[in-house]
Amino acid sequence: MNTSILAIDKKENLMLLNRMTDRLFLSSTTFHSALISLLLVVTTMSANTAAAQPPQLAVANASVIDPVTAEPSIQSTTAEFYAGASIDEGLSYVSCVDPLDSVDLESSLVVENDHVGSAGNIYVLAIVGEESYMLVGDVFLPWDGLRDSLEPFATKTLQATETISVLDQVQFGPAGIEQGELAIYIGYELISDTNKIYYSATPLRVNIEPGAVISRSQYVGVDSCSPYVVKRTSAIVYDTGTITNPATAEFDLLLDLYVPDVDLSGKSVPSMVIIHGGGFYGGTRSQPALVDYAERFAAQGYLAISIDYRVAGQVPELNSQFASLYNQSVTTEVETELLQGLGMFSAMEDSLKALAWLENYAQEQGFEISALGLLGGSAGAITSLNVGYGLNDYGFAVPEFKAVVNHWGNLLIDLDTSKPSITADEAALISVHGTEDPTVLYSGSVEIHARADEIGLTNELITSEGAGHGFDVNRLWDSESFAGSGYTKGERILNFVNAAMLTP
Structure with missing residues (x-):
């Protein structure tokens, strides 16, 4: 979630949202149906996990909606957000996957110290080109980009660290997703102050690219997906x-x-x-x-x-x-x-x-x-x-x-x-x-x-x-x-x- 997601004006919202990610190399309708069918019962959540923590997302912000003017503003936060895609069950994390790879997508958030023990909503969003989805329970549902229609993944008493397993051994290719980019944003809010959301301003970006590998052993030119040693x-x-x-x-x-x-x-x-x-x-x-x-x-x-x-x-x-x-x-x-x-x-x-x-x-x-x-x-x-x-x-x-x-x-x-x-x-x-x-x-x-x-x-x-x-x-x-x-x-x-x- 970022400033654009929290804007009240829909036209401005969509304009900024379009800058967030590059458009997929397949139609949004195809991706929409593929994503919904793919992500039905793949999500779990726990307060503690033995798995290695995924990489930290670089930028965290708090977006505040003025209750009078309804205008959003950005503030700093000590909350931290982590997310990563893995094809080796969490031993390492990658930015690109082959459509036939079995992918785990893990995320976690560390709430601000004085938020521990408070009732809160946790949000998970998927952005694909101009299409937006919100994870509600164990299903990704279409989202129109407006704050009023945003539904939480979970409502609960916040622990110091909340861990979310978003994907579990999922293959994109068989679901009809051969190429494109999936951007995942995570965040949370307190039930006592729903005008303020703490979120990952920079998302986890997962590029679905045929031929993507963990490391290149032969030179194929510039490849930002599959790194060379x-x-x-x-x-x-x-x-x-x-x-x-x-x-x-x-x-x-x-x-x-x-x-x-x-x-x-x-x-x-x-x-x-x-x-x-x-x-x-x-x-x-x-x-x-x-x-x-x-x-x-x-x-x-x-x-x-x-x-x-x-x-x-x-x-x-x-x-x-x-x-x-x-x-x-x-x-x-x-x-x-x-x-x-x-x-x-x-x-x-x-x-x-x-x-x-x-x-x-x-x-x-x-x-x-x-x-x-x-x-x-x-x-x-x-x-x-x-x-x-x-x-x-x-x-x-x-x-x-x-x-x-x-x-x-x-x-x-x-x-x-x-x-x-x-x-x-x-x-x-x-x-x-x-x-x-x-x-x-x-x-x-x-x-x-x-x-x-x-x-x-x-x-x-x-x-x-x-x-x-x-x-x-x-x-x-x-x-x-x-x-x-x-x-x-x-x-x-x-x-x-x-x-x-x-x-x-």
Whole structure:
């Protein structure tokens, strides 16, 4: 259940509801009859269970209906919601199932401490395209999306943890459901306050996909359903760069490589280059948030590299082309700003070296890079934007990029124009930026995306209301991309990149 479900106006309700999930690849009438026949007596409930707890759903909210205006608003909650689909009786949980798999769907909710022992209603909803269903007892019934017609799964005295077994060894294929997505939302309310519902704003999504497996053993391209085992190789020297502090020397430039642990020979593989932040004075390729991104991309079928680069304190020596642009661009006389600018330009130079290494590596291993993307945070995002959209304006040879992911950065090498130097044929752009960022102003991302809208470039700006600077405060994996989306910011980024990278 999310904000849209609790809205009073039906038209607005359905409009928001349609954004919640992608439409199934079969008619809603077919799914309706199949779902009703499939889910007749498959649901049980208990306060305690010996089974392993399924994964936590990322975002939990409380929706409050104003008793006077009937308008909904969102509040935070300490309640927790868990749900997972399993094809091995709870030993592991998957996001995709084959239509012939025998599927268990387990869920549980942890109520707020002061709700334990209170009388309450528990709700379970299934959303499929434009069709909505509510679990009432042991049967899913059609639901029109209106609060007044919503019926509970159970009414009972709430325990600290309520466990619901929604599906038990169910096969979708024999019931006529061969492909599609099922989204499950769970929530509860107190009988004493039915104007407030506590719910999972991000649902359990179960994709029914022919051929889905727990783990891929052969490369079939990008597959967000069936993950690859990831192989990581650390501290690869991708090139060297000259530094002059503490002494003039050639400095080894390092990267970590993340690849699907399968044979890639003869394959076309998309690749992401991940660039760390640190104000161009510090930072590391092994920043946990970046490692997480690299592993997620590689598990989907990407080759990902996370790179280090020379930073300001090392006083890098630029090659002649970058030195010329640096001298044109950096006009300050403040030493710290001069050094920071030097760090910014060395990050760009070293990123191009990493891209060259990547192309050579692919050739040596016998596969080709099918598409390139850049992802960075803070200084790394600035570098990604500069390399992705700026350097080609100044005579630099840069490859074609399909996607750029900007975490709270800005495009900083626009010397000859008052507008961000991006064009409609360049990489699709997605950004996350906090409105209260004191380090790199949110207005910079707004300007870039306004320019992208103006020229028709595929783009999306995810706004973190009230957030500052950095991964922790922007909460990529436990806050929605926008209210009612049903996707976390991180999930939205992965989906956006997948679409962009696969675009011809």
